[in-house]
Amino acid sequence: MKKNIINKVFVGCCTLGMIMLASCAKEGFRIEGTISNAKDSVLFLEHNGLEGIAKIDSVKLDESGVFSFSGGRGDNPEFYRLRIADQIINIAIDSTEHIAVKAVYPQMATNYVIKGSADNEKVKELALKQINLQSRCQQLLAQRPELADSLIEVMLADYKRDITTNYIFKAPMKSYSYFALFQYVVINNQAVLIFDPSKDAKDTKVFGAVATSWDTYYPGTLRTQNLHNITIKGMKDERIVKARQKPIELKADVRGVIDLPxxxxxxxxxxxxxxxxxxxxxxxxxxxxxxxxxxxxxxxxxxxxxxxxxxxxxxxxxxxxxxxxxxxxxxxxxxxxxxxxxxxxxxxxxxxxxxxxxxxxxxxxxxxxxxxxxxxxxxxxxxx
The missing domain is CATH 3.40.30.10 (Glutaredoxin)
Structure with a gap:
């Protein structure tokens, strides 16, 4: 009798262990919460991928505003957004996180609370900074159009100094550092990247810092390779610009070899x-x-x-x-x-x-x- 009980307990434990392992294998992320004042609005979950924005799921909210979305785990942090009309909440997902969001529509882009991820608190900080920067740019364009270009350039430089010092260089491996690299503002109906290696050599170093870190933490992934590609192109562009600014006389011998002194x-x-x-x-x-x-x-x-x-x-x-x-x-x-x-x-x-x-x-x-x-x-x- 005692032996049978022990065997049953053992088999039960093994079965439970197998169920838990199977559950972990299927485990992914979950985003849930409430959006107040959004009855009958359609809430979209969208993936912000390397090839653009793609709709993953959607739900028509009732009076309670309760929602829940889920998805599979990735090899590196991925980026999603909750959207109603033009109101967007950016979310970074690392593996199997459970994210809770509480927001109020129609100001949900700025009026929300996010829990379950310290990285997403930083993403929120960065998103709010970007919104504030966009607002200040618009004010300048409306009130001081004759000085707007030069003043906006100064504002962008200050913004980049803040973001690199307090976010990216402090923790380049974090999802929010990657997120910060691709922020932009709209100037005269044109999206302008805040960090743009094709225009500023210093930005190449910023991309390079994140690329090197991600290569350590997320080797071989598409996002890591994309960071490397952008960095290398920025370095190449910088060399070309330098060569144009400072012409060098290169001597070729009679057989056509160009010397490299x-x-x-x-x-x-x-x-x-x-x-x-x-x-x-x-x-x-x-x-x-x-x-x-x-x-x-x-x-x-x-x-x-x-x-x-x-x-x-x-x-x-x-x-x-x-x-x-x-x-x-x-x-x-x-x-x-x-x-x-x-x-x-x-x-x-x-x-x-x-x-x-x-x-x-x-x-x-x-x-x-x-x-x-x-x-x-x-x-x-x-x-x-």
Whole structure:
């Protein structure tokens, strides 16, 4: 009898454990609460994804205003919004959170309380700051149109200083830091990004900080890759702008190789044209990009395999942070130089992805450009 009871208890515990595990496997997020004064209004749950806004669910509210939405868990924080007409509440969802919202319509965008997530309290702070900034911009445009552009520029700079100091740089891995990167204001019916790496080099560093952090916490996800892509494009745009502002005279020898007079990590000026007689792998690289470590390991294998037969690597860094670059190349055996002049544009202007590789033969002729290199190992062997 005692043994049977023990067996039943054991089987019961196992069954309960299996049910709990199955429940956890299906577990997702839940957003619920009440929207007062919104009887007969349609409340939408929308996903703010990389490809735009998509409707997930909706409910017609009754007099109580009670609602409940749910969804599956993601690999990284995702962004949703509750919307009635033009009133929006932004919500960040990290995995299996249970979020409670209490709001009053028709001012629910500003008059709401959110519980269950410290990150969403920060998202609310940022949303309210953005609304206030938009209001001040509109006032300037209406009252001081002749000075509006310059004054708005100052306001945006102050806003960015506040957000980077008190939110993004304090915790770049947080969902609210990602949210802050994509805030905007509407000026003359045009949406203007507050952080825009294509227009401000400092913004590239802000995106880079979040990208690096997300690569640690959420590696391989689409949002993380998107951050890296924006950062890399911003860095490329900055190099082009610098090159246009400060023209550099590049010399090409009679066989067409364009020299790159740049300093290495020891401060010595190096020249691409110094390696006549060797096969040169000319590589433009960003050490801060995703996958850099694996790529460098692959290059080490090629260098160890072919250096004794005449292969040299001339690696040009396009990283934003020169100190970071010096740390990364300290133990690399090939030539490492840093482009802080924009001279690499001669080789990188038409490229759309990194790294960018050219092969130069022993006569100092560029014989393969990035689009022509299918198998790097085989192409090197042909030239040696």
């Amino acid at each position: 740049l300093r290495d990590n020891m401060g010595n000026e190096r020249h691409l044209t110094d390696f006549k007689g060797q096969v040169v792998l000319l590589d433009f690289h960003v050490f801060g990009m995703k996958g850099s470590t694996e790529y460098i390991m692959h290059l080490r294998d090629l260098y160890n395999k072919y250096h004794s037969r005449g292969l040299e690597i001339y690696m040009v860094s396009l990283d934003e942070n020169q100190h970071f670059w010096k740390e990364q190349v300290a133990n690399l055996p090939w030539v490492n130089v840093y482009d802080d002049k924009g001279v690499s544009q001669a080789y990188t202007a038409t490229a759309t992805t990194l790294p960018i590789i050219y092969l130069i033969d022993r006569g100092n002729n560029v014989v393969k450009n990035p689009s022509q290199i299918k198998n790097l190992d085989e192409e090197i062997q042909k030239l040696l």
